[in-house]
Structures are given as C-alpha cells and as structure tokens.
Amino acid sequence: MNIVLVLNLAGLVLIFTSLFMLVPFTTSFFIHGEDVYALGLSFVITFFAGVLLYFLTKSQKKIELKHRDGYAVVTISWLLMSFFGSFPYMLSGACLSFTDAYFESIAGFTTTGSSILNNLETLPAGILLWRSLTQWIGGMGIIVFSLAILPMLGAGGMQLFKAEVPEIGVEKLRPRIIDMAKSLWYIYAGLTAVLALLLTFAGMDLFDAVCHAFTTMATGGFSTKSASIAYYQSGTIDFIITLFMFLAGINFSLHFYALRGRFSRYTKSSEFRFYCSVVFIAITVITLNTMQSGQSSLADALRYASFQAVSIVTTTGYATADYEMWPVLSQMLLLCLMFFGGMVGSTGGGMKQVRIMLMFKQAYRELYHLIHPRALTALKLDDKNVPKETLGGIWGYLFLFILISVIATLLMTALGIDIITSASTVISSMANVGPALGDAGPTENYAALPAAGKWVLAFCMLIGRLEIYTVILLFMPIFWRK
Amino acid sequence: MNIVLVLNLAGLVLIFTSLFMLVPFTTSFFIHGEDVYALGLSFVITFFAGVLLYFLTKSQKKIELKHRDGYAVVTISWLLMSFFGSFPYMLSGACLSFTDAYFESIAGFTTTGSSILNNLETLPAGILLWRSLTQWIGGMGIIVFSLAILPMLGAGGMQLFKAEVPEIGVEKLRPRIIDMAKSLWYIYAGLTAVLALLLTFAGMDLFDAVCHAFTTMATGGFSTKSASIAYYQSGTIDFIITLFMFLAGINFSLHFYALRGRFSRYTKSSEFRFYCSVVFIAITVITLNTMQSGQSSLADALRYASFQAVSIVTTTGYATADYEMWPVLSQMLLLCLMFFGGMVGSTGGGMKQVRIMLMFKQAYRELYHLIHPRALTALKLDDKNVPKETLGGIWGYLFLFILISVIATLLMTALGIDIITSASTVISSMANVGPALGDAGPTENYAALPAAGKWVLAFCMLIGRLEIYTVILLFMPIFWRK
Numbered sequence: 001m002n003i004v005l006v007l008n009l010a011g012l013v014l015i016f017t018s019l020f021m022l023v024p025f026t027t028s029f030f031i032h033g034e035d036v037y038a039l040g041l042s043f044v045i046t047f048f049a050g051v052l053l054y055f056l057t058k059s060q061k062k063i064e065l066k067h068r069d070g071y072a073v074v075t076i077s078w079l080l081m082s083f084f085g086s087f088p089y090m091l092s093g094a095c096l097s098f099t100d101a102y103f104e105s106i107a108g109f110t111t112t113g114s115s116i117l118n119n120l121e122t123l124p125a126g127i128l129l130w131r132s133l134t135q136w137i138g139g140m141g142i143i144v145f146s147l148a149i150l151p152m153l154g155a156g157g158m159q160l161f162k163a164e165v166p167e168i169g170v171e172k173l174r175p176r177i178i179d180m181a182k183s184l185w186y187i188y189a190g191l192t193a194v195l196a197l198l199l200t201f202a203g204m205d206l207f208d209a210v211c212h213a214f215t216t217m218a219t220g221g222f223s224t225k226s227a228s229i230a231y232y233q234s235g236t237i238d239f240i241i242t243l244f245m246f247l248a249g250i251n252f253s254l255h256f257y258a259l260r261g262r263f264s265r266y267t268k269s270s271e272f273r274f275y276c277s278v279v280f281i282a283i284t285v286i287t288l289n290t291m292q293s294g295q296s297s298l299a300d301a302l303r304y305a306s307f308q309a310v311s312i313v314t315t316t317g318y319a320t321a322d323y324e325m326w327p328v329l330s331q332m333l334l335l336c337l338m339f340f341g342g343m344v345g346s347t348g349g350g351m352k353q354v355r356i357m358l359m360f361k362q363a364y365r366e367l368y369h370l371i372h373p374r375a376l377t378a379l380k381l382d383d384k385n386v387p388k389e390t391l392g393g394i395w396g397y398l399f400l401f402i403l404i405s406v407i408a409t410l411l412m413t414a415l416g417i418d419i420i421t422s423a424s425t426v427i428s429s430m431a432n433v434g435p436a437l438g439d440a441g442p443t444e445n446y447a448a449l450p451a452a453g454k455w456v457l458a459f460c461m462l463i464g465r466l467e468i469y470t471v472i473l474l475f476m477p478i479f480w481r482k
Numbered sequence: 483m484n485i486v487l488v489l490n491l492a493g494l495v496l497i498f499t500s501l502f503m504l505v506p507f508t509t510s511f512f513i514h515g516e517d518v519y520a521l522g523l524s525f526v527i528t529f530f531a532g533v534l535l536y537f538l539t540k541s542q543k544k545i546e547l548k549h550r551d552g553y554a555v556v557t558i559s560w561l562l563m564s565f566f567g568s569f570p571y572m573l574s575g576a577c578l579s580f581t582d583a584y585f586e587s588i589a590g591f592t593t594t595g596s597s598i599l600n601n602l603e604t605l606p607a608g609i610l611l612w613r614s615l616t617q618w619i620g621g622m623g624i625i626v627f628s629l630a631i632l633p634m635l636g637a638g639g640m641q642l643f644k645a646e647v648p649e650i651g652v653e654k655l656r657p658r659i660i661d662m663a664k665s666l667w668y669i670y671a672g673l674t675a676v677l678a679l680l681l682t683f684a685g686m687d688l689f690d691a692v693c694h695a696f697t698t699m700a701t702g703g704f705s706t707k708s709a710s711i712a713y714y715q716s717g718t719i720d721f722i723i724t725l726f727m728f729l730a731g732i733n734f735s736l737h738f739y740a741l742r743g744r745f746s747r748y749t750k751s752s753e754f755r756f757y758c759s760v761v762f763i764a765i766t767v768i769t770l771n772t773m774q775s776g777q778s779s780l781a782d783a784l785r786y787a788s789f790q791a792v793s794i795v796t797t798t799g800y801a802t803a804d805y806e807m808w809p810v811l812s813q814m815l816l817l818c819l820m821f822f823g824g825m826v827g828s829t830g831g832g833m834k835q836v837r838i839m840l841m842f843k844q845a846y847r848e849l850y851h852l853i854h855p856r857a858l859t860a861l862k863l864d865d866k867n868v869p870k871e872t873l874g875g876i877w878g879y880l881f882l883f884i885l886i887s888v889i890a891t892l893l894m895t896a897l898g899i900d901i902i903t904s905a906s907t908v909i910s911s912m913a914n915v916g917p918a919l920g921d922a923g924p925t926e927n928y929a930a931l932p933a934a935g936k937w938v939l940a941f942c943m944l945i946g947r948l949e950i951y952t953v954i955l956l957f958m959p960i961f962w963r964k
Binding site for chain 2: 067068071153289327328329331332333335336359360362363365366367368369370371372373388389391392393395396397398399400403406409410413414416417418419420422437469472473476478479
C-alpha cells in the first residue's frame with residue numbers, strides 16, 4: 001500500500017469536510033448562536049489538519065491509485081471525517097464524552113442516524129445543522145463509493161455494475177471518479193433542494209426543512225426533533241418524505257438517465273422491480289397487520305405502514321409511529337427489511353436489493369439443477385450473464401455480514417445487554433438504519449448503552465456502510481504483505 | 483416421478499417401523515402396562531397399512547430408482563412414519579389432540595426432541611420407550627440418508643461426500659444403500675449398547691439407560707425425566723453422556739474406519755478438526771463466562787458448560803442446567819451453536835460443520851482475491867479441490883435455511899408469539915435441537931404454543947432434518963413437470 005498517497009487523498013477529503021463546517025458556522029454567526037465558537041474552532045482544526053496532511057504528502061502525487069490504496073483511502077477517510085466531525089459536539093458541550101461525540105459523528109457520516117443525544121430541541125441550531133450535514137456528506141461519499149470506486153475494485157460482487165454507471169470514457173481511476181461524482185452530485189443536490197422546498201410548502205419551517213432534506217436524501221434519518229417526523233403530525237409531510245426516501249433508495253444512475261429522458265431505464269432494471277415488490281409487499285402486510293390489531297383505520301394504517309416500511313427498507317430510520325407498539329409480526333418484518341436496504345448506487349444501506357435478488361435466483365437455480373442435473377443454466381441479470389466470480393463475491397459478502405453481526409452481537413451480550421437489544425442494534429448498525437428494538441427502539445436512543453457497546457456499534461456502522469470487504473481487508477495480514 | 487415405486491418403498495419403511503413398535507408392546511405386555519392395547523393396536527394399524535401399501539404397488543418393482551423418486555421417498559417416508567408413530571400417543575391418551583401427537587412423533591423421528599408432554603414420570607413405560615425409539619429409528623434413517631442417498635442425489639453440496647463413504651463397489655442405488663446401511667447400523671447399534679451398559683454401571687436403572695442410549699446416539703434428546711439429565715445429579719452420568727453425544731456428532735464412516743484400525747482417519751478429516759475446535763472454543767467461553775458471573779466453581783462450570791455446549795452443538799438438546807439463568811453471552815453462544823450442528827454423516831442436525839467450514843474458506847478466498855486479483859486459488863478440502871457446483875449447492879442451502887427460518891419466524895410472530903420465542907424455536911426446530919429460549923427454554927416445553935405454531939415448527943423439523951432441498955423440491959412446479 002502506498003500510505004503517502006492514501007494520506008494525501010485523505011487530506012483532501014478533510015479539507016472538503018472542513019469547508020462544509022462553514023455552513024453551520026455561518027448560520028450560527030448570523031443568528032448569534034452559542035455554538036459559533038465551537039463550530040469555528042472545529043473548522044480551523046479540521047481545515048489545518050487537512051492542509052497539513054495534504055501538503056506533507058504532496059510530493060508523490062503523480063503515482064496512480066492501486067486497488068489496495070483504494071480500500072485504504074475509503075476506510076481512512078470515513079474514520080478521519082468522523083473523528084474531526086466530532087469536534088463540534090465536544091467543543092459545544094452537546095456531548096460530554098469523546099465516545100458519545102464520535103458515536104454521533106460516525107452515525108452521521110455513515111448515514112446510520114442512531115443518536116445518543118437527548119432533547120434535540122435544546123441544542124443550538126448550528127449543531128443541529130452540522131448533524132444533518134454530516135449525513136448529507138456521507139451520502140455524497142457513498143454515491144461515489146458505490147458507483148465509481150466499488151465496481152472498479154470489484155468487491156462483494158460489485159464488478160456487476162461496471163456497465164451500469166454512466167460511461168465517461170476515461171480509463172484512469174481518479175479522473176473518472178471525479179467526473180462521475182460531479183454528475184451524480186448535481187442530481188443528489190437537486191433532489192435535496194426540491195425536497196426542502198416541498199417541505200417548506202407543506203408547513204415545515206425553512207431550517208427544519210433543509211435539515212430534513214439533507215438527512216432524507218442521505219437515507220440518514222437524523223431529525224431536528226426528538227419525536228422525529230412524528231412531531232409534525234402532518235399527512236402531507238409524511239407523504240413527501242415517504243416519496244423522497246423511496247427515491248433516495250434508488251440507484252442514482254437511473255435518475256441520471258431519467259433526467260436525460262430515458263425513463264424506461266427504471267422499469268428495465270430488474271433490481272428496481274425487485275425493490276418495488278419488496279416495498280409493496282412490506283407495506284401491504286404491515287397495513288393489514290396493524291389494522292387487524294384494531295389500532296387504526298385503513299387510511300391511517302396505510303400512512304404509518306408505508307412511512308415506516310420505506311423508512312426502514314431504505315435504512316433512513318425516521319419514525320412517525322412507535323412500532324414497538326405494533327403487533328410482533330410487523331416488528332419482525334421491519335427487522336427483516338433492514339437486511340434488504342436500498343439499491344446499489346443509492347444512499348441506502350443494508351445488503352442491497354440486487355444481492356438478495358441474486359441469492360433468490362441462485363437458490364432457485366440450485367433446485368432446478370437437482371431436477372435437471374444436465375441442464376446448463378447461467379444466472380442472468382437484466383439479460384446479461386452473471387459471472388461466477390460475481391456470485392462468489394456476493395456469497396462471501398453474505399457470510400461476512402452474518403459472521404460479523406454474530407460476533408458483534410456476542411460482544412454486546414458479553415456486556416450484559418439483552419439479546420433483542422444486542423441483535424437488533426447490531427443489525428440496525430450494520431445496515432445503517434438507526435433505530436432498533438428493545439432498549440434502542442424508535443422512541444428511545446442509544447445514550448444508555450455502555451461505552452464499549454457504542455464502540456462495537458460504531459465499528460458495525462463503518463463496516464456495513466463500506467460494504468464490509470473494504471474495512472475487513474485492512475485487518476488482514478495479506479493486505480500488508482508485499 | 484414414479485409415484486407407485488415411491489409408495490412401494492414407503493410401504494417397506496412402514497412395515498419396518500411397525501416392527502419396532504413390537505419392542506415397547508412386548509415390554510408393556512410383560513410389565514402389564516396400561517398402554518399395552520394402544521401399542522398393540524398401533525402396531526396392527528401400522529403393519530397392515532405398510533403391507534397394504536407395499537402389495538398394492540408391488541407390480542412395478544423392477545424399475546430403478548431415479549433422482550426425483552429418491553427425494554420423494556425420503557420425505558414421504560418421514561411424513562408417514564411420523565403419522566403412524568403418533569398412534570401410540572393418541573390411543574394411550576398421552577396426547578389429547580392429533581396436533582400434539584403428531585408434533586411429539588415428528589419431534590422423535592426427526593431427532594429434534596422438542597416435547598409437548600408434561601410430567602413424563604406419570605407416563606406408562608411403553609410410551610416412554612416408544613418415544614425414545616422413534617428417535618433411534620430417525621437416527622438410523624438419517625445415517626443412511628446422509629451417507630448413501632444425499633451424496634448420490636448431490637443436494638446442498640453433498641456430492642462432496644461420495645468419496646467419503648465406505649466403498650462397496652455396487653453401482654445401482656438400491657443394493658448400495660442396503661449394504662452401506664448394514665455396516666453403519668452395526669456401529670450405531672454397537673455404540674448404543676455400550677452406552678446403555680455404561681449408564682447402568684453409572685447408576686441409572688436399566689430402562690432409563692436404554693431409553694437414554696437410544697436418544698443420545700440419535701442426538702435426539704428425549705428423556706424419560708421431566709428434568710432431563712439434570713434429574714440424575716451425577717457427574718459420571720453427565721460425563722458419559724457428553725462423550726457419547728460428541729461421538730454421535732461425528733461422521734459414522736470415520737467410526738467405520740476406526741473400527742478397522744484406521745484411527746488416523748479422524749485426525750486427517752479437516753471437518754473433524756473443525757468440529758473439535760468449535761466444541762473446544764464454545765466450552766472455554768461458556769465456562770469462563772458462567773464462572774465469571776459467580777455462579778459456580780471451575781469444575782462445576784466446566785461440567786455444565788461442556789455438557790450443554792456438546793448437547794446443543796450436536797443438536798441433542800438434553801439439559802443439565804437451566805441455561806436461561808446463565809449470562810446473556812452464554813445464551814447467545816448456545817443459539818449460535820445450533821447452526822453448526824454435527825458432522826456430515828452423523829446423526830446431528832444443524833447446517834453441518836463442513837458447510838460452515840467451507841463458507842469460512844470461501845470468504846477468506848474472496849478477500850484474498852481482492853488483494854491478488856490474478857491469483858488462481860482453488861478451494862480445497864482434505865487436499866481435494868472443491869468443485870464450483872458443490873460450493874453453489876452450499877450457498878443455496880445457506881440461503882434457503884435463512885429464508886425458511888425467516889418465513890417461519892414471521893408466521894410464528896403472526897400468531898402473537900414474542901420474537902425471542904419465535905426465532906429461537908424456529909432455529910431450534912430447523913437445526914433439530916429441541917429446547918430453545920423464551921417460552922420454550924430448557925425447563926419449559928412446547929405444550930403452550932398455539933396449534934398453528936406447532937405445525938409450523940413440525941414443518942421446520944422435517945425440512946431441517948432432510949437437508950432442506952429434499953422437502954422444498956416437492957413444493958416446486960418443476961418437480962412435477964415431465
């Protein structure tokens with residue numbers, strides 16, 4: 001690994017992150033917020049750390065990025081962003097320990113949205129804005145990571161999507177990433193702006209609308225209200241957010257084509273059709289189940305079921321209902337939805353729809369083979385053959401997802417935390433959802449967990465967000481051998 | 483599918499099963515048991531049903547068994563054995579509903595050992611003996627199924643073991659199955675007899691010793707005492723049973739070679755080494771964890787931890803301790819152990835050690851490939867290359883295991899059963915363990931579950947015991963198409 005080049009790029013990422021800190025700083029400056037110093041100081045520290053890192057490592061800049069470097073850049077960038085992103089929380093006194101500040105920060109940058117903050121309403125506006133922005137920055141990072149970096153690295157079966165992304169015709173890794181990032185970020189920023197406008201029209205005040213637009217498009221789920229979206233008690237707002245969470249769960253390159261008039265790319269994508277089916281089935285079952293339990297009318301049941309199902313499947317994690325009051329079936333279904341996550345190339349987490357779809361296909365093919373042992377059947381996705389290496393990558397991904405979840409759950413239970421809370425917080429963190437069940441349900445938060453548990457979950461968020469392989473590799477001796 | 487031939491063989495299985503009913507009948511006859519009529523009548527019904535089935539379908543006997551027929555014979559045989567095996571429970575009044583009788587019967591024949599019977603001590607001896615025998619018969623069936631039938635059918639990656647089984651030199655399916663069955667059953671029966679003797683020497687009365695020998699070697703777990711093995715409060719008995727559960731979790735063809743003096747076959751088998759490692763790690767962690775929680779001395783902790791870990795990993799399901807009183811980590815670890823199960827070719831359930839070992843290997847290989855994309859590495863097991871089709875079968879198996887567990891858990895929660903009880907009873911049934919967590923822990927039983935839940939779990943036991951594919955295939959339209 002070329003550690004100098006990796007740190008050089010990480011320095012760039014830090015400078016980029018620090019510039020975003022100017023947004024809450026300026027806001028706080030104009031409204032004379034109490035957090036203006038904390039934000040200003042955080043900017044200065046982060047900016048100079050970034051500049052220092054960048055210039056200290058600048059000499060080697062002409063070397064081309066290799067595979068190993070790619071994995072290292074991504075992991076180290078997310079770790080550094082989260083570290084420096086925790087300064088506003090610490091310096092403003094919003095978080096009293098480094099553990100809490102780091103947890104809140106990494107829950108932002110990984111777009112998870114699990115929080116240790118109580119009484120959000122008492123926090124200064126600048127901090128709340130920074131909190132929402134961390135998710136939005138994380139979302140930008142993920143779009144580039146999943147559509148530009150991962151397909152080239154080929155981890156977890158992602159070589160499949162080399163052809164999916166807009167073609168740019170540049171072969172080298174760095175210019176291609178930058179070009180693609182630009183066009184996809186325009187769409188991301190555009191959708192965010194539209195959503196903020198719509199939320200304002202629907203009655204949210206501008207500040208809250210902007211914050212929620214940031215965290216919706218990032219499928220992050222941080223809210224400015226302790227009661228999350230339930231605070232607004234507005235069917236219109238619920239509907240708008242449900243729609244935009246759904247959009248954020250779609251591959252952004254499909255939006256890219258749609259904006260060029262090629263709307264058929266949506267329906268041609270079998271992953272999109274699978275995603276729609278999963279959402280449709282989940283909404284139907286939860287609606288019927290919550291209605292049947294006599295808690296609400298059809299209209300209400302549909303409204304809360306669709307919001308909550310889309311919120312969980314896209315791994316956003318907003319709440320409009322305390323689903324722990326729902327029948328057990330609905331709760332269990334929400335837990336299952338966490339695994340699905342968004343489409344590849346969306347900001348959503350989880351295992352990704354296409355991976356689960358391909359697992360269904362291969363399982364069916366295995367059954368078919370038992371009946372027709374001599375039949376030659378290749379697995380297809382959108383009329384293209386899926387190479388065996390891709391499938392191998394997906395199965396390896398599934399196994400590592402399960403293995404790490406199990407180990408993390410064992411660690412949580414070793415701290416004396418009950419099984420439901422342990423397992424659900426781990427799954428929620430691995431899938432970057434946010435709320436879980438048990439002691440970390442939609443109406444509680446993660447504050448009461450022991451510090452060691454917070455670090456376990458922080459690690460799960462990182463590993464889940466970066467598609468497992470990216471992070472795991474750094475822990476393997478083969479990675480460091482020549 | 484050749485339904486006539488399938489029913490013909492199922493008829494033979496029924497006759498075979500009915501003959502076993504004579505054992506508890508004779509016992510009951512000599513001790514003037516109140517259940518003598520119930521057992522006698524059950525024998526008559528089962529025997530004549532078997533004979534009728536056999537002779538009605540006899541004409542087509544010369545046709546050779548095909549793949550599809552193989553799957554159908556196995557599934558239908560287990561269903562019919564369980565159906566007729568429930569007669570003693572119903573006719574003696576031990577079970578008051580057909581659901582309960584069928585549940586108890588299938589929990590026997592699938593060697594699961596989950597029970598709906600309260601106060602075993604009040605049941606007549608004949609019924610208790612029949613209950614233990616159902617597991618022993620199930621174990622015999624499983625040895626043949628996994629070492630003779632599955633490798634030839636090639637389901638779930640099991641073609642791997644074609645070479646593992648003692649070579650007999652006959653090519654046709656039926657004579658080969660019969661020859662192999664004989665040699666392996668001698669070992670099975672021999673170990674059972676030795677165990678019964680040892681238990682008698684250790685102070686158990688002869689009847690209980692025989693019953694427990696049956697259910698230990700089958701890794702079934704039915705006991706003649708409501709308190710299970712904890713009733714005896716004997717370190718010697720605990721030790722003997724731990725040892726024999728461990729032996730029952732080993733591939734019986736390794737015992738076959740060992741009896742011919744080739745003991746090195748044990749240590750040469752990487753699955754055996756993996757199995758030993760899993761057991762060793764589990765015992766160590768649980769011993770330390772239960773000691774640390776201040777509940778017992780090292781000797782006691784080791785005794786209960788090793789009994790319970792081996793009981794769960796081999797999917798026997800006996801209890802000497804109420805592990806729901808143990809720290810959460812130990813409980814969670816036991817839940818994980820259920821997935822591992824015994825070795826292929828043992829009577830143990832679960833996913834089988836070799837499958838999980840190969841998943842670890844493939845996940846590592848995927849990681850290796852990301853670092854060295856051009857390296858050609860084949861997956862090896864005991865120095866032989868593992869074909870890609872085998873791996874595909876294993877991944878398909880894993881996915882179906884998860885998928886069916888999830889669907890079954892959703893069905894259980896739809897009945898209003900809490901998540902811990904739902905998930906743990908489903909996993910315990912799929913893995914053929916027996917006890918679970920929550921309302922079906924080691925000191926409770928399954929009697930209080932709703933009837934629909936019992937049917938869901940009965941189906942899980944069948945599907946788990948028959949390696950999933952065997953049963954699932956029968957539900958697929960392609961199976962029935964020409």
